[in-house]
Amino acid sequence: MKKIKIIALALAIAMLSVCLISCGTPKIKVNVKVGVYVGEEFILAPFAVEVQNTEAPTILQAVREALELNDIDYEADDMGIKSIAGNAYKTDGEYTYFWTYTINGEEPTSGRAGNTAVNEGDTIIYVYQQESNEDLAEAGSKDE
Helix, strand or coil: CHHHHHHHHHHHHHHHHHHHHHCCCCCEEEEEEEEEEECCEEEEEEEEEEEEECCCCEHHHHHHHHHHHCCCCEEECCCCEEEECCEECEECCCEEEEEEEEECCECCCCCCCCCCECCCCCEEEEEEEEEEHHHHHHHHHHHC
């Protein structure tokens, strides 16, 4: 009788385990391309990467995955990229240097990389660019 209880308990635990595993949250998988360049030079030519998450994968997740798969150093926070391969936001007396990105050739109109979802087949290009401080100040005054 004791053996039957132990076997029944073991079977119940096994069935519960299978149920919990099969009832887990499904992963969303998205295939995208990620490219990174500074000036005219590609640090990473557009590279195919699969991103998966329990929620819609983001631009930031895709870029991080591509950089890590290619052993490229980077710094990021929850919302975006701060530095790639030593190229970080900086300003001098004349220019400001910063990272921007496009999705399928278009600049995003809103949202940050950490909360903007990617779609199957998207191409994300990160660009390290410079802008004159004078032009940035002029653009800022137009936005006001």
